[in-house]
Amino acid sequence: MSKLAMNLSAAVIALVVALPVQAQDTPDAGTVVATVNGTEITLGHMLMVRAGLPEQYQQLPTDVLWDGIMNQLVQQEVLSQSDDAKETFRVRVAIENERRALLASEALAALAQQPVSDEALQAAYEAKYASADMGKEFNASHILVETEEEAAALVAELEGGADFAELAKEKSTGPSGPNGGELGWFGPGMMVAPFQAAVEKMEIGAVSAPVETQFGWHVIKLNESREMDAPTLDSVRDELTGEVQQQVVADLITSLTEEATVTQLAKDEIDTNVLQNLDLLEN
Template sequence: MPNFITHLSAAAVAVTLALPAVAQDDAPTADTVVATVGGTDITLGHMLMVRAGLPEQYQQLPPDVLWTGILDQLVQQEALSQSDDATETKRVTIALENERRALLASEAVAAAASQDLSDAAIQEAYDAKYANAEMGKEFDASHILVETEEEAQAVVAELEGGADFAAVAKEKSTGPSGPNGGSLGWFGAGMMVAPFQEAVEGMEVGTISAPVQTQFGWHVIKLNDTRTAEAPPLDEVREELTAELRDARLKEYIDGLVAEADVSRTEPGSIDASVLNQLDLLEE
């Protein structure tokens, strides 16, 4: 969401002043007036909203520097907004309406998303996703990666002649797994590029493939073993499940609100969509 202020002035950052004492007996609140411009109050709440929306590079500045910079800009903006040159055009009015709508919607989303999810709900989601799911097969494979098909064919011939796969991989493979004897460890479906994955899935344990081409070069693959994949422990996927449940509940909540609201829309095609390019309409 865009912020009205996106940077502090260089002068404000350069000058460090002590925080002004608030002339009240009670602790300051969001309604505490920090300045008045032409009869219009600027409050601590206004400053806090600007502070909350500052870019990351300003987040670590000392409070006294931030105070001076933020208050200076709010005073300047209020003075400008009261000037004869400041008119509330259609563009400004519509932007304010959009901003208010978005802020209120964000408040509603935050409130809905803050509702706690019970352990029972998370367990139910886990069971639904993993208890009876076919987790598929995992593969333990090694490979030797070379640049050309001719080199790959020579590697296959060498292996068929009895050469040790790991030793050849250490000597000739250009891939990062070469020093480890070409070992890729365990991986599941879809974790390797398609030609490599397809070749592995069609192999028998202990066999060596014909040369396989991918965008990385030519591979000679050995399938060391296979196993049935197991469901991950609940704690390992708890955050993922929680996020999925929150998203699902939020979508249900929003869909319900829209369904209950009295909504009418223009018929599809009744307005030429290219009108979205006519930004000059905001100047009317």
């Protein structure tokens, strides 16, 4: 070998040695990690199994996951190559359904990546809240006792001029008692149904007849009520973004379906009970 060739060879070797190991052989999804009778199992296959694992398994150390996933794929491959493995009609239609579902999921994922414009959000906000009746919210106080008789006696005392807040401090078994029974502001659905229904029928300043709930018997005083304001756009931005995206998906599905050539067997042309006959998959 000439001196020049020897120098070149030494330079190449030095360059290769100097390269980081990762740069020389960086694995990707196509990296073959095993072969079974010539059939390749790739890192991509392992990653797909990893992605589909239940959450409790996802937390395992990677060396444990590697062994488990590798063993699963090798075992599945040797079984799939065995004489007893037949690509039956059941297998074929299952593969077709899985492929269809995965491709549909890819289409939905692509739509989900598309940003929702401020104009679309504003339009959705106005459509939902601009003229919506948000209902009322209420400010009330109550006295909670164990029996109807106790509640009725309290009503009689209040009708006789007793102070509601003082009675609440003295008699109420609820956590609001020390605060004079004050509950603050609450909107629809925030109180148990019998309590909410009673409040919604009351006049400002009125005291209710005894009201029973699972907590006991209540005597209620309605202090104030007011119309609820619509939420701000920022407070419902995430909610509206999801709704707009859902509508985009629905509109696209409708559009694609209308453009497609679709033929369907009418239900009156077939006995729908045939869906119970899973034996047909064995043909």
